[in-house]
Amino acid sequence: xxxxxxxxxxxxxxxxxxxxxxxxxxxxxxxxxxxxxxxxxxxxxxxxxxxxxxxxxxxxxxxxxxxxxxxxxxxxxxxxxxxxxxxxxxxxxxxxxxxxxxxxxxxxxxxxxxxxxxxxxxxxxxxxxxxxxxxxxxxxxxxxxxxxxxxxxxxxxxxxxxxxxxxxxxxxxxxxxxxxxxxxxxxxxxxxxxxxxxxxxxxxxxxxxxxxxxxxxxxxxxxxxxxxxxxxxxxxxxxxxxxxxxxxxxxxxxxxxxxxxxxxxxxxxxxxxxxxxxxxxxxxxxxxxxxxxxxxxxxxxxxxxxxxxxxxxxxxxxxxxxxxxxxxxxxxxxxxxxxxxxxxxxxxxxxxxxxxxxxxxxxxxxxxxxxxxxxxxxxxxxxxxxxxxxxxxxxxxxxxxxxxxxxxxxxxxxxxxxxxxxxxxxxxxxxxxxxxxx
Amino acid sequence: xxxxxxxxxxxxxxxxxxxxxxxxxxxxxxxxxxxxxxxxxxxxxxxxxxxxxxxxxxxxxxxxxxxxxxxxxxxxxxxxxxxxxxxxxxxxxxxxxxxxxxxxxxxxxxxxxxxxxxxxxxxxxxxxxxxxxxxxxxxxxxxxxxxxxxxxxxxxxxxxxxxxxxxxxxxxxxxxxxxxxxxxxxxxxxxxxxxxxxxxxxxxxxxxxxxxxxxxxxxxxxxxxxxxxxxxxxxxxxxxxxxxxxxxxxxxxxxxxxxxxxxxxxxxxxxxxx
Numbered sequence: 001x002x003x004x005x006x007x008x009x010x011x012x013x014x015x016x017x018x019x020x021x022x023x024x025x026x027x028x029x030x031x032x033x034x035x036x037x038x039x040x041x042x043x044x045x046x047x048x049x050x051x052x053x054x055x056x057x058x059x060x061x062x063x064x065x066x067x068x069x070x071x072x073x074x075x076x077x078x079x080x081x082x083x084x085x086x087x088x089x090x091x092x093x094x095x096x097x098x099x100x101x102x103x104x105x106x107x108x109x110x111x112x113x114x115x116x117x118x119x120x121x122x123x124x125x126x127x128x129x130x131x132x133x134x135x136x137x138x139x140x141x142x143x144x145x146x147x148x149x150x151x152x153x154x155x156x157x158x159x160x161x162x163x164x165x166x167x168x169x170x171x172x173x174x175x176x177x178x179x180x181x182x183x184x185x186x187x188x189x190x191x192x193x194x195x196x197x198x199x200x201x202x203x204x205x206x207x208x209x210x211x212x213x214x215x216x217x218x219x220x221x222x223x224x225x226x227x228x229x230x231x232x233x234x235x236x237x238x239x240x241x242x243x244x245x246x247x248x249x250x251x252x253x254x255x256x257x258x259x260x261x262x263x264x265x266x267x268x269x270x271x272x273x274x275x276x277x278x279x280x281x282x283x284x285x286x287x288x289x290x291x292x293x294x295x296x297x298x299x300x301x302x303x304x305x306x307x308x309x310x311x312x313x314x315x316x317x318x319x320x321x322x323x324x325x326x327x328x329x330x331x332x333x334x335x336x337x338x339x340x341x342x343x344x345x346x347x348x349x350x351x352x353x354x355x356x357x358x359x360x361x362x363x364x365x366x367x368x369x370x371x372x373x374x375x376x377x378x379x380x381x382x383x384x385x386x387x388x389x390x391x392x393x394x395x396x397x398x399x400x401x402x403x404x405x406x407x408x409x410x411x412x413x414x415x416x417x418x419x420x421x422x423x424x425x426x427x428x429x430x431x432x433x434x435x436x437x438x
Numbered sequence: 439x440x441x442x443x444x445x446x447x448x449x450x451x452x453x454x455x456x457x458x459x460x461x462x463x464x465x466x467x468x469x470x471x472x473x474x475x476x477x478x479x480x481x482x483x484x485x486x487x488x489x490x491x492x493x494x495x496x497x498x499x500x501x502x503x504x505x506x507x508x509x510x511x512x513x514x515x516x517x518x519x520x521x522x523x524x525x526x527x528x529x530x531x532x533x534x535x536x537x538x539x540x541x542x543x544x545x546x547x548x549x550x551x552x553x554x555x556x557x558x559x560x561x562x563x564x565x566x567x568x569x570x571x572x573x574x575x576x577x578x579x580x581x582x583x584x585x586x587x588x589x590x591x592x593x594x595x596x597x598x599x600x601x602x603x604x605x606x607x608x609x610x611x612x613x614x615x616x617x618x619x620x621x622x623x624x625x626x627x628x629x630x631x632x633x634x635x636x637x638x639x640x641x642x643x644x645x646x647x648x649x650x651x652x653x654x655x656x657x658x659x660x661x662x663x664x665x666x667x668x669x670x671x672x673x674x675x676x677x678x679x680x681x682x683x684x685x686x687x688x689x690x691x692x693x694x695x696x697x698x699x700x701x702x703x704x705x706x707x708x709x710x711x712x
Binding site: 298 | 511555556563693698699701702703704705706708709710711712
């Protein structure tokens with residue numbers, strides 16, 4: 001039940017007696033893009049907000065993919081603590097590919113860490129399957145089964161009524177871009193309808209709302225962003241204009257003391273070429289596949305010293321950890337040096353491909369570091385590090401015109417700037433919310 | 439053709455299509471086997487193969503034995519293998535079984551991979567099969583809607599669903615490259631309800647697990663630890679057919695592992711993550 005009361009001469013909601021926080025996530029949006037579109041008038045609401053708080057670049061954890069970054073955003077921890085290193089991983093003591101999900105997250109999500117705060121978490125990626133919480137949770141990409149994507153289940157009929165979808169059907173982009181875009185806008189509108197419904201329905205303290213269409217547009221149509229002659233340039237801008245309208249609507253609904261954070265999980269840039277890392281490892285003698293021994297990573301033979309998982313995760317084929325493990329602990333350091341040497345010499349048209357080679361101890365800390373990739377490669381902007389096992393060439397191209405960047409995600413915080421510094425990271429967001437509302 | 443025009447009934451059309459494909463494949467591949475899980479679909483396929491070759495199936499029938507099947511399945515297998523004079527191959531991944539692989543060790547996916555997939559790979563290599571008959575149906579699972587009657591797999595079992603031979607006007611590509619084996623799906627057009635109506639029409643023997651006992655029956659059977667029965671009073675073929683006509687849920691709802699991984703993998707692929 002809500003009613004209006006007079007408060008300091010203004011009409012406000014009664015529940016505004018306590019401060020609330022709204023967290024708006026824009027998946028895969030770089031600082032430069034949102035700044036540019038705000039300046040150019042495509043995102044006027046965000047342009048106005050920028051003057052009311054701090055707007056800064058933010059670093060994603062490595063590797064810069066949504067599953068890793070969102071796990072850091074909601075737990076406030078680096079992957080060495082939360083244990084998610086990608087959309088895929090290998091099962092313990094095997095080469096079988098598994099898909100880590102919310103059950104594998106080793107640190108509590110903000111809504112479980114703070115059960116005293118009633119929260120709505122709408123479309124946060126990599127939070128499937130949902131678990132009970134004080135509030136409402138509708139998980140985001142990847143959520144195979146709607147019934148396990150919604151808590152409490154009583155909201156399933158309502159979501160069906162508004163035609164709520166977890167994600168745009170990206171398969172459409174491979175067939176017909178017009179259908180893909182139509183679907184993208186439909187899914188976005190259903191998401192907006194869901195946000196409006198839960199905003200009223202639940203007496204919440206913290207509201208998480210994530211737009212993932214931005215990342216999908218980036219993957220398939222990043223080349224349409226700056227190219228005014230591109231067939232879908234207008235659609236690209238229209239999407240961000242629509243998201244900006246929702247940001248404006250939310251900002252308008254908040255009271256002065258409420259917190260508002262708008263941020264992305266990683267950045268995006270135009271893709272130059274795919275770099276097939278397992279092909280490179282094969283060619284350089286680190287990886288040998290035996291096709292008769294199984295599917296995917298089960299092809300790794302005992303002669304292999306290293307292999308890659310997407311995007312730039314390099315694992316030593318360690319004895320005791322994998323069925324065909326060959327690398328002894330005593331050899332590990334030397335092989336890592338050889339790998340680093342090989343990757344630093346990897347070039348594309350005489351330009352280096354790898355920007356940084358990060359040993360796990362240097363970028364991760366915590367109880368889960370043992371399961372981390374031995375090296376994480378950070379690419380020069382525009383290269384897509386891929387780990388397909390049956391590739392026939394080192395470099396190739398495909399339908400994807402955008403690729404992730406890690407150091408230019410963004411964060412906007414309304415109001416005080418005291419807790420935002422130059423070395424802002426995705427895992428700082430939890431502390432910022434805690435400082436602003438608790 | 440004339441019979442089509444005159445309006446042959448649906449089950450007969452399906453039966454004719456399947457038998458045509460079974461014979462077409464046999465004429466191309468002599469190193470071929472049929473996979474028999476002892477479930478309703480593959481037992482129906484077995485029945486169709488018997489019909490196609492007038493009672494005597496000219497190729498081996500292979501059971502991938504995980505050792506975790508229901509006792510009723512083993513009993514049924516041995517009884518009818520004898521009665522129908524089958525050349526039965528029981529394939530087991532002895533290595534994994536000796537190493538203790540099971541649904542409680544590792545993930546269910548790992549268990550399936552070792553006791554079914556790896557098992558099959560080893561069996562194909564051991565016997566040198568160039569083609570396999572499988573009783574999959576398009577309506578079973580989202581991903582199977584993309585299947586073809588003759589479906590090539592490479593030696594690492596990869597199925598490239600975007601690069602399949604077209605099957606227009608019932609012209610099938612029955613040749614496989616050297617490194618490939620072909621999967622033959624004679625029952626692709628069948629639906630779950632067609633299977634049961636056909637079983638009823640032909641009076642095909644079925645494992646008793648499909649029939650309700652104490653208010654429960656299995657709609658889909660596999661390994662005992664990974665299958666759950668549904669609430670049902672259907673203890674006869676007539677009642678099963680009636681139940682299916684009224685059921686809004688999917689057949690494999692009681693199967694634990696396969697759906698989510700297939701979905702996730704396809705979503706990740708379509709976004710370029712795999």
